Amino acid sequence: MVSIEQVEKLLQYADVSYEEARDALESCNGSLLDAIVLLERQGKVRGGNKGGAVTVLPGNEQERENYGSQTPGENFVDTVKRGLKWVGESFDNMIESINASGGRNRHGAPPKEEQTKNGESEKL
Numbered sequence: 001m002v003s004i005e006q007v008e009k010l011l012q013y014a015d016v017s018y019e020e021a022r023d024a025l026e027s028c029n030g031s032l033l034d035a036i037v038l039l040e041r042q043g044k045v046r047g048g049n050k051g052g053a054v055t056v057l058p059g060n061e062q063e064r065e066n067y068g069s070q071t072p073g074e075n076f077v078d079t080v081k082r083g084l085k086w087v088g089e090s091f092d093n094m095i096e097s098i099n100a101s102g103g104r105n106r107h108g109a110p111p112k113e114e115q116t117k118n119g120e121s122e123k124l
Contacts, residue, residue: 002030013046014039 002025028034
């Protein structure tokens with residue numbers, strides 16, 4: 001049988017429920033190290049915080065499957081910067097394309113017009 005102290009100690013290292021922590025400790029005969037290794041293999045252990053990056057795993061199974069979109073060695077801030085740079089470049093390309101087409105869409109149609117409340121047409 002494992003103690004609440006052991007479960008709470010394991011919860012400091014892993015993103016699991018009390019039940020999952022208890023089950024891991026019980027399956028490892030109360031060994032904290034073995035339970036951490038077991039949960040680490042399941043992708044449920046946080047990274048260390050003694051120098052270097054800390055890895056916090058997403059909360060649900062679907063997010064864990066999609067985890068890992070960062071380039072190796074890249075931290076969160078670098079990932080966000082890379083994403084914002086991509087959005088900016090995509091936006092610039094879109095504006096450039098619109099300007100080059102004279103406001104026409106990719107099929108060559110002019111901009112749509114909409115009737116205003118007073119009956120006049122207005123470009124969208």
